[in-house]
Amino acid sequence: xxxxxxxxxxxxxxxxxxxxxxxxxxxxxxxxxxxxxxxxxxxxxxxxxxxxxxxxxxxxxxxxxxxxxxxxxxxxxxxxxxxxxxxxxxxxxxxxxxxxxxxxxxxxxxxxxxxxxxxxxxxxxxxxxxxxxxxxxxxxxxxxxxxxxxxxxxxxxxxxxxxxxxxxxxxxxxxxxxxxxxxxxxxxxxxxxxxxxxxxxxxxxxxxxxxxxxxxxxxxxxxxxxxxxxxxxxxxxxxxxxxxxx
Amino acid sequence: xxxxxxxxxxxxxxxxxxxxxxxxxxxxxxxxxxxxxxxxxxxxxxxxxxxxxxxxxxxxxxxxxxxxxxxxxxxxxxxxxxxxxxxxxxxxxxxxxxxxxxxxxxxxxxxxxxxxxxxxxxxxxxxxxxxxxxxxxxxxxxxxxxxxxxxxxxxxxxxxxxxxxxxxxxxxxxxxxxxxxxxxxxxxxxxxxxxxxxxxxxxxxxxxxxxxxxxxxxxxxxxxxxxxxxxxxxxxxxxxxxxxxxxxxxxxxxxxxxxxxxxxxxxxxxxxxxxxxxxxxxxxxxxxxxxxxxxxx
Numbered sequence: 179x180x181x182x183x184x185x186x187x188x189x190x191x192x193x194x195x196x197x198x199x200x201x202x203x204x205x206x207x208x209x210x211x212x213x214x215x216x217x218x219x220x221x222x223x224x225x226x227x228x229x230x231x232x233x234x235x236x237x238x239x240x241x242x243x244x245x246x247x248x249x250x251x252x253x254x255x256x257x258x259x260x261x262x263x264x265x266x267x268x269x270x271x272x273x274x275x276x277x278x279x280x281x282x283x284x285x286x287x288x289x290x291x292x293x294x295x296x297x298x299x300x301x302x303x304x305x306x307x308x309x310x311x312x313x314x315x316x317x318x319x320x321x322x323x324x325x326x327x328x329x330x331x332x333x334x335x336x337x338x339x340x341x342x343x344x345x346x347x348x349x350x351x352x353x354x355x356x357x358x359x360x361x362x363x364x365x366x367x368x369x370x371x372x373x374x375x376x377x378x379x380x381x382x383x384x385x386x387x388x389x390x391x392x393x394x395x396x397x398x399x400x401x402x403x404x405x406x407x408x409x410x411x412x413x414x415x416x417x418x419x420x421x422x423x424x
Numbered sequence: 425x426x427x428x429x430x431x432x433x434x435x436x437x438x439x440x441x442x443x444x445x446x447x448x449x450x451x452x453x454x455x456x457x458x459x460x461x462x463x464x465x466x467x468x469x470x471x472x473x474x475x476x477x478x479x480x481x482x483x484x485x486x487x488x489x490x491x492x493x494x495x496x497x498x499x500x501x502x503x504x505x506x507x508x509x510x511x512x513x514x515x516x517x518x519x520x521x522x523x524x525x526x527x528x529x530x531x532x533x534x535x536x537x538x539x540x541x542x543x544x545x546x547x548x549x550x551x552x553x554x555x556x557x558x559x560x561x562x563x564x565x566x567x568x569x570x571x572x573x574x575x576x577x578x579x580x581x582x583x584x585x586x587x588x589x590x591x592x593x594x595x596x597x598x599x600x601x602x603x604x605x606x607x608x609x610x611x612x613x614x615x616x617x618x619x620x621x622x623x624x625x626x627x628x629x630x631x632x633x634x635x636x637x638x639x640x641x642x643x644x645x646x647x648x649x650x651x652x653x654x655x656x657x658x659x660x661x662x663x664x665x666x667x668x669x670x671x672x673x674x675x676x677x678x679x680x681x682x683x684x685x686x687x688x689x690x691x692x693x694x695x696x697x698x699x700x701x702x703x704x705x706x707x708x709x710x711x712x713x714x715x716x717x718x719x720x721x
Binding site: 262 | 477478479497498499500501503505507509510511512513515516520523524525527528529567571
């Protein structure tokens, strides 16, 4: 019964998202184009790092967090502004279905982006990855989407639609660069490398790099814990905002 | 009333910070009736509706929907709601939007039937962003209807519609009522309340000012309005038998009276210098204004 609602809500969330080229094209094209540029057209190594594999992990992170941030952040803000959220809240739909559908949408996009990156990296590049590692990275990236759903939710609960677009961009792109998703952190001054611990994307990137063997001895538990705590914080802040709004 | 209430506000107060939106309001919606909630903007209509639909919790008093708490989603399964402003996902098609909504209910109407009642059969494959304003209102109506509700709450249904579309909408509402659906309609168009409702509840400044049939509401301010320039002090005019509410504005004294001839006789006899006399019929608008202006602050 309720399963049916969750299924159809997710189906229509995906359908409406896929019909928005302004969302689909940047979400898919940005990570893949950048990855192709830096890892495939300019192959090779940075010291002990193998570029194509290293950047598969970090562009994987960059790719999967985009739809989560935009889907939740901009989606929620817009739908609240347009009154759609109110319409859902006066219906008998359990509110869980609304969030579930957005998570499903984020996961489906994450899977597509990771598949595209892998295809480009393995077929056209020299990505060195075993199947078990590939699956492990896939799992880390998909689960790693969730903290960014929570972050998006917080942003979306805070401001209106247009402001949410601006804030998500202001958070997403600098966070990606400063977490070493576009190019490794060692190209930055040391204090910026140290500052990276504040970004959830850096923690997810470290885990991803650990999984594919590009960074050794990654403290997985510590990063997991940090991401869990950050998610909890974002959720609490979002809940407070949403309560205040009603 | 012996009949079981479908929904009720009992002694409900709701505040937003320092502002009190509704004050100890009592409202009962009975089976099969078409109730119109009438009031100017900011009177508390939307707050009343938000309480009934479970979007707001009462600070005091109790809110009941089908004998339970409307803030529980499962309690809203026999409720249909059409909100004043709700943009649906613009990339989804009309049929998809109605089908999505239908999933929330245990015994929804068929999607095709809903589209037919709402006059959307021809637009079923049109995307929401390709519809005109009036067509969008019809989709919102279809969304409210598809759950096969026992009670339909409609917030300002015809605001922004042209006369033809408004009449069409009224026709659909009457058909639904004939099928046994109870309907609550908020509006600030008196004409709409008068044309459709069995019962009108007038709300002003967060209180119920009047509750009765359209005829009874109109009867509360039967009579005419008389105005003139007079040399009498306003207190003397107030002292006339049958003089209703007396006001002085720009040198003219105006009063309402159910027996205007009696008042005129007294006034003309008392003031030989009376000038600039007018006598006008009262409209439903006057009835409404006198009720809402008289509301205690």
